[in-house]
Amino acid sequence: MKENSSSVSNVSKRPSKKKGRGLSRTQAMHQVDPVRDLAFEIVRGVMEHRRMLETTLDRSTVQDGRDRAAAHRLAATTLRHWGSMNELIQPLLRKEPPMVVRCALLLGVAQLVHLETPPHAAVGTVVDLLHRNKLSPFSGLANAVLRRISRESESLQEGLDQQRLDVPAWLWTAWGRRARAITKGFYQEAPLDLTLSPGAAAPEGGEILLKNTVRFPAGTKITTLPGFEEGDFWAQDLAASMPVRLMGKIEGLKIADLCAAPGGKTAQLVSAGAQVTAIEREKPRATRLQENLERLGLKAEILVQDALSWQPQTPLDAVLLDAPCSATGTLRRHPDVLWVKRPRDVKALAEGQDAFINAAYKMLREGGMLLYAVCSLQDEEGPERIKAALESGLWQLEPFTEEELASLPEARTSEGFFRTHPGMLADKGGMDGFFAARLIKQRL
Numbered sequence: 001m002k003e004n005s006s007s008v009s010n011v012s013k014r015p016s017k018k019k020g021r022g023l024s025r026t027q028a029m030h031q032v033d034p035v036r037d038l039a040f041e042i043v044r045g046v047m048e049h050r051r052m053l054e055t056t057l058d059r060s061t062v063q064d065g066r067d068r069a070a071a072h073r074l075a076a077t078t079l080r081h082w083g084s085m086n087e088l089i090q091p092l093l094r095k096e097p098p099m100v101v102r103c104a105l106l107l108g109v110a111q112l113v114h115l116e117t118p119p120h121a122a123v124g125t126v127v128d129l130l131h132r133n134k135l136s137p138f139s140g141l142a143n144a145v146l147r148r149i150s151r152e153s154e155s156l157q158e159g160l161d162q163q164r165l166d167v168p169a170w171l172w173t174a175w176g177r178r179a180r181a182i183t184k185g186f187y188q189e190a191p192l193d194l195t196l197s198p199g200a201a202a203p204e205g206g207e208i209l210l211k212n213t214v215r216f217p218a219g220t221k222i223t224t225l226p227g228f229e230e231g232d233f234w235a236q237d238l239a240a241s242m243p244v245r246l247m248g249k250i251e252g253l254k255i256a257d258l259c260a261a262p263g264g265k266t267a268q269l270v271s272a273g274a275q276v277t278a279i280e281r282e283k284p285r286a287t288r289l290q291e292n293l294e295r296l297g298l299k300a301e302i303l304v305q306d307a308l309s310w311q312p313q314t315p316l317d318a319v320l321l322d323a324p325c326s327a328t329g330t331l332r333r334h335p336d337v338l339w340v341k342r343p344r345d346v347k348a349l350a351e352g353q354d355a356f357i358n359a360a361y362k363m364l365r366e367g368g369m370l371l372y373a374v375c376s377l378q379d380e381e382g383p384e385r386i387k388a389a390l391e392s393g394l395w396q397l398e399p400f401t402e403e404e405l406a407s408l409p410e411a412r413t414s415e416g417f418f419r420t421h422p423g424m425l426a427d428k429g430g431m432d433g434f435f436a437a438r439l440i441k442q443r444l
């Protein structure tokens, strides 16, 4: 499957003008290629250290926005197709190369097989990358493997079950019958969905998906759209906009948004007329939430604290819990999640989600509503959490009705939960994976 990546295919290395002091001639010749260097760092971070892609990007000294975007795209493509590309090179290796070399090789394969980079550039830049990283002994191997792939990629790919290979076994099993559709969905780059501020007109050129949600093609920069500075909209995937919609009429209600930053759902709650307390534990993220609301001209009480230990002065009408989760629903944007998360992370997150549900119980008035949501595809973080909450006897499920989900009927489960995955709405560009359920507080 080819991905559209003019940015990477057009970026060639920039040979250094001057010889660096103390560098060998070869190193000096090949010292500047910020895109591949950053992509290499990102992929190594994920595969060697289980470090999230965004963490490496945040730490990077590469400033140029186009270089960062091209590096992100190259790294994301490599991570998305890691499993099948690994299988592709396997028969061409006589010995197992160290992981660092494998990262460089697969960056090359991604360029050849998925990004339409001209073979001489893909091979040459990987060889240079190895030289720059004191891995020159592997340059012959890279040359041989990548040249062979560039000549024979079609026949070498024959019979490979790409989708199956690109997903770690534990996730493939956990996704069950949804696995193929999910994988096909996450191969696509996510479009840009905007939620419109009350009364704002949609910027031209978008496709209206639902009331107040407009879709622009993948790669659209939100800051370049007219109306951004004026606060006419914010970025929010269609699926992510659904939990608040599913809270129904909330005008005038006292609501806490327990895990609030960067604030997409807080903005929806305030726009719908609720009195909102937004709680966020991380200070920098709370600052971002504040800035986002200011741009949109919306007001909420923002508290920087641990929602697990917060108690309102008077019981609340509703709580929105967009709980910390494995984020497997966001694989289109974050393919690193595939390789960073482990089954034990999901287990620990599920325990945390139960703790948040119990904390929410103490905040609500009797009959108050908990809207539970996670951007996860895992049963343990979705239906299983709700089943556990119901078994406690503290809650009653208020199923989402057919009318409430008339615009997305395939997202309604037989239990009355909301559940999406990246393969849904495929003809319009897909959507994130989300789970949501509505619980009502019962008397003890």
Ligand SMILES: C[S@@+](CC[C@H](N)C(=O)[O-])C[C@H]1O[C@@H](n2cnc3c(N)ncnc32)[C@H](O)[C@@H]1O
Pocket (backbone or CB within 6 Å): 258, 259, 260, 261, 262, 263, 264, 265, 266, 279, 280, 281, 282, 285, 305, 306, 307, 308, 322, 323, 324, 325
């Ligand atoms: C899934 S994100 C929330 C996205 C947000 N609801 C939105 O729509 O923009 C989870 C957030 O919860 C925050 N968080 C995690 N644990 C928390 C806690 N114990 N108390 C408050 N916030 C927490 C994280 O810092 C993160 O910003």
